[in-house]
Amino acid sequence: xxxxxxxxxxxxxxxxxxxxxxxxxxxxxxxxxxxxxxxxxxxxxxxxxxxxxxxxxxxxxxxxxxxxxxxxxxxxxxxxxxxxxxxxxxxxxxxxxxxxxxxxxxxxxxxxxxxxxxxxxxxxxxxxxxxxxxxxxxxxxxxxxxxxxxxxxxxxxxxxxxxxxxxxxxxxxxxxxxxxxxxxxxxxxxxxxxxxxxxxxxxxxxxxxxxxxxxxxxxxxxxxxxxxxxxxxxxxxxxxxxxxxxxxxxxxxxxxxxxxxxxxxx
Numbered sequence: 001x002x003x004x005x006x007x008x009x010x011x012x013x014x015x016x017x018x019x020x021x022x023x024x025x026x027x028x029x030x031x032x033x034x035x036x037x038x039x040x041x042x043x044x045x046x047x048x049x050x051x052x053x054x055x056x057x058x059x060x061x062x063x064x065x066x067x068x069x070x071x072x073x074x075x076x077x078x079x080x081x082x083x084x085x086x087x088x089x090x091x092x093x094x095x096x097x098x099x100x101x102x103x104x105x106x107x108x109x110x111x112x113x114x115x116x117x118x119x120x121x122x123x124x125x126x127x128x129x130x131x132x133x134x135x136x137x138x139x140x141x142x143x144x145x146x147x148x149x150x151x152x153x154x155x156x157x158x159x160x161x162x163x164x165x166x167x168x169x170x171x172x173x174x175x176x177x178x179x180x181x182x183x184x185x186x187x188x189x190x191x192x193x194x195x196x197x198x199x200x201x202x203x204x205x206x207x208x209x210x211x212x213x214x215x216x217x218x219x220x221x222x223x224x225x226x227x228x229x230x231x232x233x234x235x236x237x238x239x240x241x242x243x244x245x246x247x248x249x250x251x252x253x254x255x256x257x258x259x260x261x262x263x264x265x266x
Contacts, residue, residue: 005035006057007042012195013050015043022058027066028087028109033078037088044094047265050198050205052094053190054117055101061126062087064108065141086141090116095206097197101190102126103183107165112139115146118209120176121190122168123183128176129165149216151175201247202265207238 006018017039019026026032036054043049056062065076065086078084085091086109100117102110104126111128114120122128130139130147138144139160148156151174159166171177181189197205214234242248246266254261 003035004029004032005039007039009046009049010191012191013048013198014191014194015039015046015049015052016191017043017052017054019054019056019062022056022060024066024068025060025063025105026056026058026110027063027068029066029069029076030074030079033076033084033086033088034080035088037078037081037084037092040084040089040092040094040098044096047202049096050202050265051097051099051194053099053101053187053194054089054113055187055190056103058104060105060110061100061102062106062110062113064110064112087113089113090142092116095210096202097194097205097209099190099194101187102128102168102177103186107131108139108143109141112141112143112146114176115142115150119178119193121179121181121186121193122171122177123186124168124180125183126168126180127165128159128168128171129163130160131163131165133161134163201245201251201261201263203245203247204242204251207242211238 002020004021006020008016010016017036019032021027021032040052043052069076077086078088083091090112097119098117099119099121100114102114102120102122104123106114106126107129108131111130114128130143132139132143144160147160155174168177168180172180179189211234247263250261250263
């Protein structure tokens with residue numbers, strides 16, 4: 001039986017995860033959630049991996065939760081690590097950049113996977129949406145929590161309260177998607193983006209990602225007394241770790257010697 005998630009490390013220090021339940025439009029069951037979570041752990045622990053791309057096999061990216069499993073009384077959450085959240089990814093923090101290559105249909109949980117990723121490249125034929133309200137449900141795998149953090153609140157309300165699908169081009173205009181390309185170009189474009197990121201110093205990239213998310217919810221950079229936290233203190237801690245790394249010295253040395261840096265991630 002084919003694995004429900006294919007995992008490979010491809011050229012350019014990039015890990016590629018492919019959801020592989022095309023007969024079910026890559027709908028998420030517990031087996032897939034366990035597999036995605038385990039693959040993310042492998043990628044996070046592998047020093048040769050500097051960026052991660054997730055995509056879907058077949059005509060869909062992910063149709064959300066497997067409703068047949070739910071109807072049969074079976075759960076769709078990870079069985080061994082429930083803290084990872086939906087699809088083994090929704091609440092699974094990894095410091096390495098995670099890029100969604102949305103090759104097709106991405107509704108409900110499929111949109112929530114995209115919301116959990118750092119960057120999104122979508123097919124021109126793709127659509128996003130949170131149709132849970134049409135089924136008496138709630139987009140509780142990050143849809144309601146994250147949507148208004150990534151697009152304006154009124155657009156988030158329109159999308160979440162109507163449950164209507166949003167074409168990829170509109171999602172890009174709203175800021176939900178970074179790039180929209182013809183269907184055959186989705187994975188190549190996402191991998192090219194991942195390689196551009198992976199060409200940079202690994203620690204710098206990981207701390208930059210972490211700092212961006214941490215300071216997004218911190219206090220004003222002009223008012224460090226605000227009780228949400230001091231963004232400059234968060235910034236200083238990250239700066240201390242990065243500037244003390246071997247790669248910081250290597251970057252400056254390579255620049256002075258007019259050569260490509262040889263990053264070690266240390």
